Amino acid sequence: MELRQLKYFLKAKELLNFTEAASALFISQSTLSQQIKQLEDELQVPLFNRIGKRITLTEAGDLFAVYAQQSINKASDGLQLLKDLNKLETGKVAIGVTYALRHVVTKALILFSSEYPKIQFEIIFGTSQELIHKLNHFQLDVILTFEEIASEAHFKYLELFTSPMALVTSSETALKNKKTISLEEISTLPLAMPAGGFSTTQFISKAFEKSNLHPNVTIEINDIPTLLELIKTGKWHTILTKTTIENENDLYAIPISGKNMTRTAMLISLKEVYEKKAVKAFLKIMVENLK
Amino acid sequence: MELRQLKYFLKAKELLNFTEAASALFISQSTLSQQIKQLEDELQVPLFNRIGKRITLTEAGDLFAVYAQQSINKASDGLQLLKDLNKLETGKVAIGVTYALRHVVTKALILFSSEYPKIQFEIIFGTSQELIHKLNHFQLDVILTFEEIASEAHFKYLELFTSPMALVTSSETALKNKKTISLEEISTLPLAMPAGGFSTTQFISKAFEKSNLHPNVTIEINDIPTLLELIKTGKWHTILTKTTIENENDLYAIPISGKNMTRTAMLISLKEVYEKKAVKAFLKIMVENLK
DNA sequence: TTTCTAAATCGGTTTTATCGATTGATTATA
DNA sequence: TATAATCAATCGATAAAACCGATTTAGAAA
Numbered sequence: 001m002e003l004r005q006l007k008y009f010l011k012a013k014e015l016l017n018f019t020e021a022a023s024a025l026f027i028s029q030s031t032l033s034q035q036i037k038q039l040e041d042e043l044q045v046p047l048f049n050r051i052g053k054r055i056t057l058t059e060a061g062d063l064f065a066v067y068a069q070q071s072i073n074k075a076s077d078g079l080q081l082l083k084d085l086n087k088l089e090t091g092k093v094a095i096g097v098t099y100a101l102r103h104v105v106t107k108a109l110i111l112f113s114s115e116y117p118k119i120q121f122e123i124i125f126g127t128s129q130e131l132i133h134k135l136n137h138f139q140l141d142v143i144l145t146f147e148e149i150a151s152e153a154h155f156k157y158l159e160l161f162t163s164p165m166a167l168v169t170s171s172e173t174a175l176k177n178k179k180t181i182s183l184e185e186i187s188t189l190p191l192a193m194p195a196g197g198f199s200t201t202q203f204i205s206k207a208f209e210k211s212n213l214h215p216n217v218t219i220e221i222n223d224i225p226t227l228l229e230l231i232k233t234g235k236w237h238t239i240l241t242k243t244t245i246e247n248e249n250d251l252y253a254i255p256i257s258g259k260n261m262t263r264t265a266m267l268i269s270l271k272e273v274y275e276k277k278a279v280k281a282f283l284k285i286m287v288e289n290l291k
Numbered sequence: 292m293e294l295r296q297l298k299y300f301l302k303a304k305e306l307l308n309f310t311e312a313a314s315a316l317f318i319s320q321s322t323l324s325q326q327i328k329q330l331e332d333e334l335q336v337p338l339f340n341r342i343g344k345r346i347t348l349t350e351a352g353d354l355f356a357v358y359a360q361q362s363i364n365k366a367s368d369g370l371q372l373l374k375d376l377n378k379l380e381t382g383k384v385a386i387g388v389t390y391a392l393r394h395v396v397t398k399a400l401i402l403f404s405s406e407y408p409k410i411q412f413e414i415i416f417g418t419s420q421e422l423i424h425k426l427n428h429f430q431l432d433v434i435l436t437f438e439e440i441a442s443e444a445h446f447k448y449l450e451l452f453t454s455p456m457a458l459v460t461s462s463e464t465a466l467k468n469k470k471t472i473s474l475e476e477i478s479t480l481p482l483a484m485p486a487g488g489f490s491t492t493q494f495i496s497k498a499f500e501k502s503n504l505h506p507n508v509t510i511e512i513n514d515i516p517t518l519l520e521l522i523k524t525g526k527w528h529t530i531l532t533k534t535t536i537e538n539e540n541d542l543y544a545i546p547i548s549g550k551n552m553t554r555t556a557m558l559i560s561l562k563e564v565y566e567k568k569a570v571k572a573f574l575k576i577m578v579e580n581l582k
Numbered sequence: 583t584t585t586c587t588a589a590a591t592c593g594g595t596t597t598t599a600t601c602g603a604t605t606g607a608t609t610a611t612a
Numbered sequence: 613t614a615t616a617a618t619c620a621a622t623c624g625a626t627a628a629a630a631c632c633g634a635t636t637t638a639g640a641a642a
Contacts, residue, residue, distance in 0.1 A: 001368055002293045003600090019619060031600050038599095043373050049564045052608045053619040054427065058565040059382065060373055067369025071362045075292055078358025082336050082351050096627060178379075275360075295630090310588060322631050324590060329629095343639040344588045 003075055005039045006068040008032055013065050014137075016055055048109060073138070077274035084277035094122040096143035099224040100244040101265055104160075105144060107285035115285075125149040127197040135270060142269040142277045146199055146241070158267040161290055163243040165204065165261045166223045166253035169194065173252075180257040183211050192227055192236035193220035203263065204239050248283040249265035296330045298432035299323055300338060304356050306348055306395055315377065331414060354390055364435040382569040385413040387422035387434035390515040391491060391535040392556055395451075396435060399577035406576075410569045418488040432570045435561040437532070449558040452581055454496065454534040456552045461525040464543075471548040474502050483518055483527035484509035495530050 012021040012032065022032040036185070038173075042048050049063035057065070083091050102273070105123060111139050113119070124131070124140060131143040131189050144160075151157060167181050167189075193215075194201045202222075208215050219236060221227050224244070231238050241263050242253040255261070267283065269275070303312040303323065305319045313323040317551050331337050342562035348356070375381045385462070388396050396414060404410070416432060422434040426446075435451075442448065458472050458480075466472070478499070484506075485492045492511075510527060515535070523541050524528050532554050533544040546552070556575060560566070 001370065002295060004293060006366070017619080018621095027599090028601050029620075030602080035599080037621085043370060043372050043375065046565050049397070050620070051561075051564060054608085055620080059567050060376055060565070061382075063372055063376065064369045067365050067372065071294075071365035071369070074358050074362035074365055078355045078362065079292065079334060081354055081358065082334050085336065085351055085354070144628075146399075217494070308588080309590095318630090319632050320589075321633080328590085341589070344637095345639085346589080410623080571610080 001039065001042055001229050003072060005035050006072055008035050009039060010035060010065060010068055010072070012048070013057060013061065016057075018055065032084065041285045058229075078150065078269075079275055080274055088116045088278055088281060089118050089270075091118075091276060092120045093276065093282055094124065094140045095282075095284040096124045096134055096140040096145075097124060098126055098128060098131070098145040100163075100241050101144045102145070103243070103246050104265070104286065104290070107289055108282060111289060112282050112285045116278065116281065124249035129197065132268070135268065138270075142175070142267055142274060142283065144265065144267055146203075146263040147266050148199075154271050156269050156271050160267060160287065161243075162262045162264045163241040164286070165200075165207075165239060165263065166242040166255045167237055168228075168231055168240050168245055168251055168253050169237045170232050171250050171252055172234045175237075175254060176252045178254050181254045182257050183208060183213055186237070186239065188212040189216065189237050190235065191215055191217045192221060192230050192238050193217050194224065194227060194238075194240070194247040195220045197222065200240060207258075207261070214262050281283075292330065292333055294363060296326050297363055298435050299326050300330060300352075301356060301359055301363070303327060303339070303346075304348055304352065307348075309346065327524075372511075377406045377568055379569050380409050380571060381410045382567060383413065383433045384567065384569050384573055385415065386573075387415045387417060387425055387431045387436075389419060389422070389436045389490065390416055391437070391495075392435050393579070394534075394537050395556070395577065398580055399573060403493055403573050403576050403579060407569070407572065419490045420488065423559070426559065427431075429561075429564075430514050432567060433558055433574065433581050435556065435558055437554040438496075439490070445562050447560050447562045449578075450511055451556040451558060451578065452534075453553045453555045455544075455546040456491075456498075456530060456554065457533040457538075457546045458528055459522055459531050459536055459542055459544050460528045461523050462541050462543055463525040463526075466545060467539045467543045472520040472545045473548050474499060476527070477530070477547070478506050480507065481523050481526065481527050482508045483512060483529050485515065485518060485529075485531070486506050486511045486513035488513065491531055491535075491554070497553070 008021070008025060008027075011025050013019055015021045015024065018032050018036070019029045022029040025032065036047065040048075043060070043064065045060040046058050047064060048055040049058055066159055077270065080091075093104060102125070109123070113121070117232060126134070126135065128145045128148060131140065131145060132148075134140045135143050153185075160199075167175070167186055169175050185214065193204075197204070204215075219230065221230070228245070228248060230236055239256070241251070242255065243265070245251045269279075292383050299312070299316060299318075299544055303309055306312045306315065309323050309327070313320040316323065327338065328434055331339075334351070334355070336351045337349050338355060339346040350461070353493060354498065372381065386396060393416070400412065401413070403414070417425070419434075419436045419439060422431065423439075425431045426434050438450075458477055482537055484495075487493070494548045495506075510521065512521070515531075517537070517543065518529060519539060521527055530547070531544070533546065534556070536542045560570075
């Protein structure tokens with residue numbers, strides 16, 4: 001049993017397709033096939049069912065995968081630890097962010113990189129679900145998003161701040177003098193909203209449902225900068241957390257009245273995984289600069 | 292980084308002597324020396340101090356050893372788990388049953404679990420169609436039901452026993468002295484029958500049709516225990532396989548006369564899917580105790 | 583100094599991981 | 613229903629690497 005074989009196995013498990021897994025691993029299909037077979041021989045039990053040309057995990061494969069992953073993780077944690085020993089002169093940080101929290105990351109990024117210029121960053125924007133999936137697959141070190149309904153036991157959560165849900169509108173609009181606005185008022189306005197995958201959209205849809213209101217959504221779009229551009233025309237309005245348009249000129253956020261109309265920004269990371277020094281340092285700078 | 296190298300490293304760390312470590316690992320000193328060097332190259336940091344001809348651990352080596360050991364442990368935990376799986380000290384078994392064959396499963400379950408108490412069971416009752424659907428979706432390991440008209444190529448079938456279709460009636464009834472009963476006689480009696488989804492009901496409906504008889508069904512019900520309760524009042528009769536009321540007091544089964552009035556109990560599982568050891572052992576006990 | 587010992591290094595051998603091509607089988611399609 | 617496309621397994625060949633014995637290097641002991 002070698003880490004190489006465990007890595008191959010997990011990729012095959014993930015894709016359930018030897019050909020694709022092999023190409024993702026930059027090896028030939030025959031090599032993957034042979035290495036899996038060799039692993040199975042050593043373990044004395046098949047890890048995959050071969051049903052025709054399709055493969056599925058066996059019970060053994062399913063159970064073993066957990067340990068294979070942990071074994072790999074421990075080894076790479078050890079590697080990471082040694083890199084950290086080099087006093088943050090090397091290392092990569094992968095951070096997932098929901099778009100709404102963009103400015104929180106960029107601000108910290110600017111501060112951090114002037115202090116530790118050699119650290120590499122990968123900033124991934126995506127929906128909460130996408131980011132959580134990537135976190136679970138060890139593709140991200142930490143994610144920054146709003147609270148989820150279901151908290152999971154293998155995650156570590158850190159609350160950052162709360163931000164009200166708000167109607168976002170252009171400065172041209174007559175609405176701009178209002179201090180708050182109700183869902184009922186909003187339901188009369190033409191709305192352009194983030195697409196269904198965005199947690200903000202899901203959050204606000206539920207709120208409308210509860211109030212038996214039907215919002216007038218004429219546009220759904222999965223790119224926030226484009227959405228904001230449309231809002232700036234004054235022809236549509238949208239609903240976002242207030243923090244989303246921080247640092248945006250020409251846009252106003254009018255908090256929505258009513259209970260539970262705030263969201264909590266959180267840092268989510270995996271428990272029991274070695275936390276990189278660079279990540280720790282970056283998050284420290286980020287939290288310190290939340291105002 | 293490979294588990295082999297981690298193992299070498301830990302042994303060298305333990306003995307702090309490459310020559311002895313090599314011989315403990317049944318490899319040559321030169322091989323050990325090379326492999327350690329290769330690991331150090333990959334980690335970009337020395338794990339040992341070479342003070343003259345003596346070696347000591349570096350800080351990096353000391354810190355890294357923890358993770359190296361954990362990585363190896365996780366891999367060997369996984370291996371141990373698979374061994375346990377083979378010894379039936381772990382594992383899950385999911386079995387689908389039609390209600391008529393209930394007692395076959397419960398009897399085997401009691402015997403099996405006293406021998407292998409650590410195996411978890413999921414017993415799913417349902418109609419044949421429901422169970423076959425679940426089997427096809429890998430939600431069940433095996434199902435126990437009566438023969439289907441259409442046998443499918445990707446299933447494995449094992450015949451268990453045959454049981455006659457029978458009129459089920461309460462002990463109070465005058466019918467109880469009859470040895471057999473015809474469909475024609477039955478068609479005059481008030482019947483409470485399992486609902487249309489049950490294969491027994493489908494089976495018996497076809498038999499009535501063929502004989503141009505119209506049964507007097509006054510109740511249809513999709514729960515067999517409730518059905519049996521009604522039968523015990525003596526106000527209705529029903530038609531089931533004889534085996535269904537095995538171990539039921541106060542109920543009599545009068546076999547129905549005529550050809551093809553028996554049903555065959557079968558085990559159905561998926562071909563070309565790894566059969567869990569626990570499933571195999573359970574079925575063995577079940578088949579051995581069929582009377 | 584000499585001797586001894588242990589790690590590093592060198593050159594050669596064996597093992598094995600890998601590849602491309604092919605096969606056999608299943609699924610998709612026309 | 614025949615045909616094409618797809619996928620895992622297998623085969624033979626090759627490149628990579630793990631490994632060994634012999635030798636070198638250098639510190640420690642005599």
